[in-house]
Amino acid sequence: MIKNKNTNSNINGAKNVKNVKRIIHNIILVIFSILWLFPIYVMVIDGLKSASGVLITPILFPAKSSLGPFITVTTALERPILNSIIYTVPTAIISTYIGAMAAFYFYKKARMINTLLFTIIAIATFVPYEITLLPLTKFISSIGLLNTYPGIIIAMLIFYLPTGALLMSIFLAVLPKTTLESARIDGANDWTIFNKVVLPLAMPGFISTFIFILIESWNNFFVPLVLVTTPGMNSASLALMSYTGGYGTLYNESFASAFIASLIPLVIFVFLGRYFIRGFQAFGTGRKG
Amino acid sequence: MNKNKFTIFLFLIPTLIFGILLLYFVFYNVYYSFLDSSATVLVAKFVGFATYKELFSNALVVSSLKRSIIWAFVLIAGGNVMGIFFASLIYFLRNQKTRAVYTSIFVYPLAVSMAASGVIWTWLFNINDGVDYLFVRIGLPRFPWLDSPATAFPSLILVSIWVFSGLASLFYLASFQNVSKDIVESAKIDSASSFRILRKILLPEAKNAFIVSTAIIFIFALRFFSLPYVATLLNPYTETSVENLYVLYTSLSFSESSAESVIVMLIALVVVIPFALYGIKRWLAND
Numbered sequence: 246m247i248k249n250k251n252t253n254s255n256i257n258g259a260k261n262v263k264n265v266k267r268i269i270h271n272i273i274l275v276i277f278s279i280l281w282l283f284p285i286y287v288m289v290i291d292g293l294k295s296a297s298g299v300l301i302t303p304i305l306f307p308a309k310s311s312l313g314p315f316i317t318v319t320t321a322l323e324r325p326i327l328n329s330i331i332y333t334v335p336t337a338i339i340s341t342y343i344g345a346m347a348a349f350y351f352y353k354k355a356r357m358i359n360t361l362l363f364t365i366i367a368i369a370t371f372v373p374y375e376i377t378l379l380p381l382t383k384f385i386s387s388i389g390l391l392n393t394y395p396g397i398i399i400a401m402l403i404f405y406l407p408t409g410a411l412l413m414s415i416f417l418a419v420l421p422k423t424t425l426e427s428a429r430i431d432g433a434n435d436w437t438i439f440n441k442v443v444l445p446l447a448m449p450g451f452i453s454t455f456i457f458i459l460i461e462s463w464n465n466f467f468v469p470l471v472l473v474t475t476p477g478m479n480s481a482s483l484a485l486m487s488y489t490g491g492y493g494t495l496y497n498e499s500f501a502s503a504f505i506a507s508l509i510p511l512v513i514f515v516f517l518g519r520y521f522i523r524g525f526q527a528f529g530t531g532r533k534g
Numbered sequence: 535m536n537k538n539k540f541t542i543f544l545f546l547i548p549t550l551i552f553g554i555l556l557l558y559f560v561f562y563n564v565y566y567s568f569l570d571s572s573a574t575v576l577v578a579k580f581v582g583f584a585t586y587k588e589l590f591s592n593a594l595v596v597s598s599l600k601r602s603i604i605w606a607f608v609l610i611a612g613g614n615v616m617g618i619f620f621a622s623l624i625y626f627l628r629n630q631k632t633r634a635v636y637t638s639i640f641v642y643p644l645a646v647s648m649a650a651s652g653v654i655w656t657w658l659f660n661i662n663d664g665v666d667y668l669f670v671r672i673g674l675p676r677f678p679w680l681d682s683p684a685t686a687f688p689s690l691i692l693v694s695i696w697v698f699s700g701l702a703s704l705f706y707l708a709s710f711q712n713v714s715k716d717i718v719e720s721a722k723i724d725s726a727s728s729f730r731i732l733r734k735i736l737l738p739e740a741k742n743a744f745i746v747s748t749a750i751i752f753i754f755a756l757r758f759f760s761l762p763y764v765a766t767l768l769n770p771y772t773e774t775s776v777e778n779l780y781v782l783y784t785s786l787s788f789s790e791s792s793a794e795s796v797i798v799m800l801i802a803l804v805v806v807i808p809f810a811l812y813g814i815k816r817w818l819a820n821d
Contacts, residue, residue, distance in 0.1 A: 303667035347549035367810035376795035381560035463645035466760035529746040
């Protein structure tokens with residue numbers, strides 16, 4: 246009897262320990278989530294503060310809300326956001342599509358010389374692009390495209406096309422070669438096979454690459470900084486410069502502008518984040534389309 | 535057959551053209567770094583390594599360079615530690631959905647531009663209205679953050695850890711999930727603690743995650759530009775200047791700027807080339 250009771254309480258004890266552990270585990274996760282989400286919280290509550298709210302409350306606490314700051318910065322950022330869309334959507338589409346073409350080439354040909362070419366593309370993907378400041382500016386101005394949409398898109402392509410080729414190569418590597426063989430027997434040429442067979446099969450990878458480049462190029466600060474010379478051509482992240490903290494600035498507009506400028510990548514992340522994450526994962530683990 | 539070989543090569547050409555442009559930029563820097571070219575020099579002449587010598591005797595350049603490297607190493611340490619921490623917290627969750635939600639929470643800073651992060655954190659580091667407001671209320675001393683030369687740089691490193699921990703956790707989580715479930719389950723039945731499972735079973739299998747996180751964080755750290763640019767551009771102490779910013783400061787002294795670029799490029803290549811070669815085996819494996 247007594248022995249039985251003991252085992253029972255032991256089991257209960259073990260269960261309790263397990264529950265306590267689970268609770269601690271969750272508390273730690275929640276604490277770090279709050280820390281990590283804190284910037285989102287301040288962007289929203291402070292972006293909604295009126296000028297008087299800014300003067301009487303600190304950044305950490307909400308005040309009476311007003312849509313004023315959001316309306317002001319949205320008006321100011323309309324053009325930069327439109328510019329960012331013009332810069333990044335073609336960049337992401339072209340980088341992904343042309344990158345996929347290069348990937349298709351590497352997929353079909355596995356030879357020494359191509360390993361070398363592929364290594365160069367991998368290196369180009371990871372080069373710190375800031376070092377091209379001078380040659381990039383000189384090149385873009387020598388072809389007369391400084392401060393123009395095509396000029397900035399070309400500059401972005403120089404940096405993101407290797408990324409597109411590398412990511413698409415990783416995603417194509419998992420496609421079974423037998424599919425291509427059967428298409429070839431049907432007499433299809435490479436162009437048809439690429440568009441009708443390879444791209445549809447690699448669609449999840451294509452979307453990952455597109456989303457990855459879209460977000461990365463949206464957040465690119467350097468290219469517009471050196472190639473834009475008039476405020477009308479500013480990108481969203483560049484336009485933020487006029488809202489940085491400083492004496493005499495009210496912080497409500499800083500937070501509202503950071504929020505508005507990040508809204509498109511954040512919305513994409515919320516809905517299609519797994520594709521963005523897969524882009525990063527591909528660099529690490531490869532082989533997972 | 536020959537015609538076919540040619541058409542498939544056409545697929546590579548557009549990428550090659552842009553790749554060659556990038557290479558051209560790199561060699562342009564190398565070439566200019568050996569001249570004495572600048573906005574004020576009409577005819578540039580060859581000066582060999584003179585520009586490099588000058589740079590290495592310039593305290594500001596040396597300190598910016600040091601700072602870039604220190605930033606990379608501290609971020610690698612911090613990012614890996616936090617990455618392992620987050621990955622294990624997420625790994626031991628049962629529910630797939632909860633896992634996905636927490637992963638997104640820790641990764642989302644990567645989707646926000648460093649410029650926007652700079653704007654947000656500059657205000658959070660404000661010594662009157664920011665997190666210090668809370669510090670003072672709960673009896674802690676006011677921390678100077680960006681306002682003091684000694685703490686400005688560490689504060690920016692903290693922001694970068696906030697950005698990159700999630701990235702490292704992705705790689706560790708993938709490694710952990712590659713470990714056979716049976717081994718982990720039987721360890722649990724033997725009532726091994728989660729911490730023991732992590733230390734004895736999961737971490738020994740995470741070598742790939744460590745290599746990839748370290749290499750990618752290093753590569754991203756060498757690109758840092760907009761965060762210090764936005765947060766402390768006019769910092770009077772130049773205590774947060776990294777090498778990329780210095781390339782910009784000196785952009786009118788063409789050769790100086792080029793030589794700095796070459797130095798950054800060389801440091802990057804030390805990691806990028808081995809990483810690319812290491813990656814190719816995994817990326818293109820097809821079996």
